[in-house]
Amino acid sequence: MFRLLLACFLLFPLWSLAAEAPATQTVRFETVNVYIDSGDHPLAAWQVELKATQGDVKIVGVEGGDHRDLYRDPPYYDPKALTAGRIILASYTTADTAPKGKTLVARVHLRVFGDFRLSITPMAAAGPTGQSIPTTASTANAPTTSTPKDKE
Amino acid sequence: MPKPLVYTFIAVICILVMAACSTTKQSANTSAQATVAPSAPTTVSSSWQTQMEAERAATIAALIKDARRYISQNKYPEALATIDQITAVDPTNNYATGVRPLIEERALTQEQRVYRQQYQRNLSKQLNRGQEQQIPHDSIYRYPTNxxxxxxxxxxxxxxxxxxxxxxxxxxxxxxxxxxxxxxxxxxxxxxxxxxxxxxxxxxxxxxxxxxxxxxxxxxxxxxxxxxxxxxxxxxxxxxxxxxxxxxxxxxxxxxxxxxxxxxxxxxxxxxxxxxxxxxxxxxIIGRVAAGETQPGDDSPGSGQLAVKELKDGKEQLIPVPLKHTDVKASIAAYISSTTVRQQFYNPYAEKIEAVYVFPLPENAAINEFIMAVGQRKIRGIIREREEAKQLYQEARAQGHVASLLTQERPNVFTQSVANIEPSKQIDIEITYYHTLAYADGWYEWAFPMVVGPRYNPAGSTQGVGAAPRGGKPGITGQATEVQYLKPGERSGHDIGLSVEVNCPAGLEEIRCASHQVNIERPSAGRAIVSIAPSDTLPNKDFVLRYRVAGGQIKSGMLVHRDQKGSYFNLMVYPPMDLRPQDRIPLEMVFLLDVSGSMSGDPINQCKAAMRCALSHMDPHDTFQVITFSGNNRALFDRAQPVTKEATDRAMHFVEDTNAGRGTEMMPAILAALTAPQDEEHKRVVVFLTDGFVGNEDDILRAVHDRLGPARIFSFGVGSSPNRYLMDGLARIGRGAVAYLGLRDSGEDVMRLYFDRVAAPAMTDIAFDFGENMKPSELYPAKKSDLFVGRPIIVAGCFSGELPRQVQVHGRIGGRAVTISVPVDTKCTTNPALAAIWARQKITDLSDEMFMTPNRAQELVLLVKQTALDHGLMSQYTAFIAVDSSQRTVGDHGISVAVPVVMPEGVKYETTVPEK
Missing domain, CATH: 3.55.50.30 (Phage tail protein beta-alpha-beta fold)
Known part of the structure; x- marks a missing residue:
């Protein structure tokens, strides 16, 4: 009994150290939602750049958004522009009623280690007739800096 | 028994023996006093020592007897313990030291056998549970013992x-x-x-x-x-x-x-x-029991677990596998095909699994899209360097995320791994690829391979593709890639659906499929939709669709694609009309015939039919030789013989008497065919008939490149699922042409077309003139092959500048200069498949170059990797990874289950899959 107590006493500091280690200091998989806000303009085509500005981030999958059936299919990415933590995503719809306002267009699956930060930049967006439209891009569930295209 | 205990035991025995000896000595002394005169003390000591020796010898003899008994009863651990006892008494005992390694080996073998049986039992139990999941009832049935x-x-x-x-x-x-x-x-x-x-x-x-x-x-x-x-x-x-x-x-x-x-x-x-x-x-069904009433671990027959295997058709056993269905949809326009393969993985077991499936795709497939579907959600896979992708997959797998990984083992063999499939859950994988169609002798051909044939790997090889029996221990073949095969009489529920849409604005004259039963719809003259019949959905042979374009003569043409990333073209050049049979130079025909185990049965019969035709069609000016190979090779003649009736009769008998069996030592046969002494009057042509079921393809292709010289190789892929990567590679590097002889094809027809091909001179020294304004670059294949009758050449390239209205193709036919004009479609410049096809052709070219210049291998690997990553393409050095990071499954990653596949049609399990 005494030995057991002694062992617990000796091991407690190690256990408390482990318990205090932040969860972010392990490899984990996270999902980032990508939104595009096209205001009053219908969003028929879009292209954004998402990249990690801080931390060890690797992109491991790209999923479609939730806007009914319009952007449900996973967007395309440019393999040439792909690096471990950077991806250029694009998609389009030929549906008559393209979505307006803030639209969830994609979910990006990430493998991360430690703290990380993302940056998102809308690269292009167009309405149903192909005309360029102003948009902003943002993400949810991940620390992100949204950068307008002009400032990139 | 642990050694310290043994030693203690021996020590105690020794003490007891000594005590006993002491008592005996006293008793002996007493006895001696009573009967004889007392002896000198030295004599008593000597007698005691002798007695001790005798006791020791008796103990050892008894122990040896025990050890022998244990060995004869296969009780190796006990035998080893007894040997230990002998060694403790007599460390130099010859019997103990001699027999010990033998017993240790036997004990190890026995232990392995026990583990194997345990593994099989566990697997059986797992399958039982899986089958039960598929029974659409909640209860478990109990059956009578009989x-x-x-x-x-x-x-x-x-x-x-x-x-x-x-x-x-x-x-x-x-x-x-x-x-x-x-x-x-x-x-x-x-x-x-x-x-x-x-x-x-x-x-x-x-x-x-x-x-x-x-x-x-x-x-x-x-x-x-x-x-x-x-x-x-x-x-x-x-x-x-x-x-x-x-x-x-x-x-x-x-x-x-x-x-x-x-x-x-x-x-x-x-x-x-x-x-x-x-x-x-x-x-x-005589009764039902509540779930849980069945005793776990009860493996005795009739204990109520019917679900081990289900009898199907009264003949075949249905084996639950984690691959339910494969669906293939293809669309063909011009001579370019876009194909989507959907694999439905389903977990029929009671526990979470990782499914691993080794499957074939066309060797020239430019795979550039990979999607994992989890329920209604679709996750697009990301192209990564192979090792990085594997690491990401392992991490996701370990953390319980549903993940999938696609790797390439050969240009035509891939491994699909899907991790963390929960019981009764389905994960779908969609793979999309482009490729150019083959064209031969008036027919376009679209082929889809369905099963990887069982490969033979030469001794010492570890990077091959091994054939293992279903349920075999992973790594049993010692090869980097393993395919498990269902045994005869077994059947998995995995089936295939396939549909091909052919679009041909010029009109389709004829369309047919010799490999499968199909339904053909013809919505218009230039369109056909071909789908596999429901009665022929077993994925055990290549699907081969051939069609002929209306109007007879195919025209050469150039397709173009332009976008912000670059400009690409694909040029198809058909032989000119005047490439007709005429007097040709005499040939030395070396028929190289594969008679290995995988050729046993229908494939060897097809070869014999083709050989009968070949031997009766040779030109009197030619010479010929026949070499068969399996475990070793056997030449009919010492050297090539003139075509005489006597020689061809002898060859005919030689071929007819051939039986297939044993291994596939292809390398010595290739070397024998290419390096035999040759006279200068005859040009050597190697006619190579094989299914190509070897795992050392790259070694073979390298040897062909090194030893080819002026010879040519015409390869014939025989059987229902030939190794097209090897067959195409032999023809490409051997500067000849490939043909396929399916089990339902006519060997005679295929061989007759070959003779037409070699009877006409090839168009050689081919060069392209793209005009002044178009700047072509990176043309692949970089090494221009010759243009044979009935066979076009396809060249992919990049370009800048303005497109010409036509491209001039210059060459020589029998010493005469010839030019072919190829029209360019300048109006349609949107065909994204061309970029992927160009990149795939570049990778093929770079891979071939690795054979030719091994000292540049490192640089070429980097080039292949970069090309694949830039174009998002599958290659030997890249892989697709997809992880669903939004949710984690419960528990650890479960067991890894290989998807066993059916044996290719016409191939015998007994002669190709080693049981051990």
Whole structure:
């Protein structure tokens, strides 16, 4: 009994150290939602750049958004522009009623280690007739800096 | 027994022995005092020592006897313990030291056998549980101990009574299976039928012509809710609901295992038997037990776990595998095909699994899209360097995320791994690729391989593709990639659906499929939709579709694609009209015939038919040689012989007497064919007939490149699933041409076309003139092959500048300069497939270059990797990874289950899959 107590006493500091280690200091998989806000303009085509500005981030999958059936299919990415933590995503719809306002267009699956930060930049967006439209891009569930295209 | 204990035991024994000796000594002394005069003390000591020696020898003899007994009883651990005792008493004992390694080896073997049996038992149990999951009832059935006999008798009597075939009988059983819950809420009739077909696995085919004639539409709504009703009952209810004419209602018939829905009148006319569900279909079930009542770990026969294997058709055993279905959809425009392969992985077991499936795709497939579907969600896979992708996959797998990884083992062999599939869950994988079609002798050919044939790997090889029996321990073959094969009489539920849409604006003259039974729709003169028939969905042979374009003569042409990333073209050049048979130089034909185990049966018979034709079609000016190879090679003649009746008769007998068996030592045979002494008057042509089932393809291709010299290789891929990567590679590097001889092709026809090909001179020294304004770059293949009659060449390239109206192709035919003009379609410049096809061709070229310049291998690997990453393409050095990071499954990653595949049609399991 005494030995057991002694062992617990000796091991407690190690256990408390482990318990205090932040969860972010392990490899984990996270999902980032990508939104595009096209205001009053219908969003028929879009292209954004998402990249990690801080931390060890690797992109491991790209999923479609939730806007009914319009952007449900996973967007395309440019393999040439792909690096471990950077991806250029694009998609389009030929549906008559393209979505307006803030639209969830994609979910990006990430493998991360430690703290990380993302940056998102809308690269292009167009309405149903192909005309360029102003948009902003943002993400949810991940620390992100949204950068307008002009400032990139 | 642990050694310290043994030593203690021996020490105690020694003490006791010494004590006993002391007592004996005292007793002996007493006795001596009584009977004889006392001896000198030295004599007493010597006697004691002798006695000790005798005791020791007796102990050792007894121990040796024990050890022998244990060995004879296969009790190796006990035998080893006894040997330890002997060694403790006599460390230099010859018997102990000599026999110990032998016993240790036997003990190890025994231990391994026990583990193997344990593994098999666990696997069986796992399969049991999996099968149970598939039984659409909540309870577990208990069967009598002699259920197989009861079942057989019942089935036999039933079939005799009904006079139905085996296929119908299997369908009858399926129709009699109860459906736990069926609910249709205004669902359309066609959807209902599709749903019933998919969930039951029964081929239910509606005769829409008859149904619609009876005034019933495809979209007739079904409203019903049924529980625990047989499939037959569900069908009855559905048909009752939609039937509008009480005199001629809908019914269904069973013929050749297919359930056809039609009208009663039509059924009578066509004399199809109405299937009546027999009451008491499950008479042989004598009781049910509550879940959990079955004793875990009870593996004795008749203990109630029927689900080990299900008898199908009374012959085949149904093995649950984690791959349910493969669906292939292809579209062909011009000579470019876009194909999407959807693999449906399903976990039929009670525990979480990782499914691993080794499967083939065309060797020139430019795979650039990979999507993992989890329920309704689709996740696009990301291209990564192979090792990085593997690491990401392992991390995701370890953390319980659903993940998938696609790697390339050969240009035509891939491994799909899907991790963390929960019980009864399905994960779909979609792979999309482009490729150019083959064209030969007037026919375009679209081929889809369905199974990787069992490969032979030479001794010492570790990077091959090994063939293992189903359930074999991973790594049993010692090869980097392993394919598990179902044993004869086994069948998995995995089937395949395939549909190809052919678009040909010029019109389709003829379209046919020799490999499979197909349904062909022709919506217009230039369009055809070909789908595999429901009766031929076993994925055990290449699907080969051939079509001929209307108008006879194919025109050369150039396709172009331009976007912001670059400009690409694909040039197809057909041989000129005047490439017709004329006097040719004499040839030395070396027929190289594969007679290994995988060629046994139908493939070798096809080869013999082709050889009979070849031997009777040779030119009198030619010489010839026949070499067969399997475990070793055997040449008919010492050197090539002139074509005489005597020589060809001898060759004919040689070929006819050949039997296939043993390994596939292809390398010595290739070297023998290419390096034999040759006279200068004859040009050597190697005619190579094989299925190509070897795992050392790259070594073979390297040897061909190194030893080819002025010779040419014409390869013939024989059988239902030849290794097209090797066959195409032999022809490409051997500067010849490839042809395929399927099991349903005519060997004579294929060989006759070959003779036409070599009878005409090839167009050589080919060069392209793209005009002044177009700047082509990176043309692949970089090494121009010759243009043979009936065979076009395809060149992919990049360009800048303005397109010309036509491209000039210069060359020489028999010393005469020839120019072919190829028109360029300058209007249509959107064909994104061209970029992927160009990159794939570049990778092929770079890979070939690795054979030719091994000192540049490192640089070439980097180039291949970069090209693949830039274009998002699958390659030897890149892989696709997809992870669903949004959720984690519970528990650890479960066991890894290899998807066993069926043996290719015509290939014998016994001669190709080593059991050990």
């Amino acid at each position: 259920w197989p006999a009861i079942s057989d008798d019942r089935d036999r009597l039933f079939m005799e009574e009904q006079s139905v075939g085996e296929a119908d009988h299997a369908t009858r059983i399926a129709l009699g299976k109860k459906q736990p819950l069926v609910r249709f809420n205004g669902t359309a009739l066609d959807e209902v039928i599709e749903l019933l077909r998919d969930t039951s696995g029964v081929q239910i085919i509606p005769d829409w012509e008859q149904i619609e004639r009876a005034g019933i539409g495809r979209k007739a709504a079904i409203q019903t809710r049924l529980r625990d009703v047989t499939l037959a009952g569900v069908l009855d209810e559905v048909l009752r609901q939609v039937s509008t004419d009480p005199k001629n209602p809908l019914t269904y018939t069973v013929d050749e295992g297919v359930v056809t829905i039609t009208t009663v009148a039509d059924a009578k006319n066509t004399k199809r038997n109405r299937l009546v569900t027999r009451a008491g279909e499950e008479l042989w």
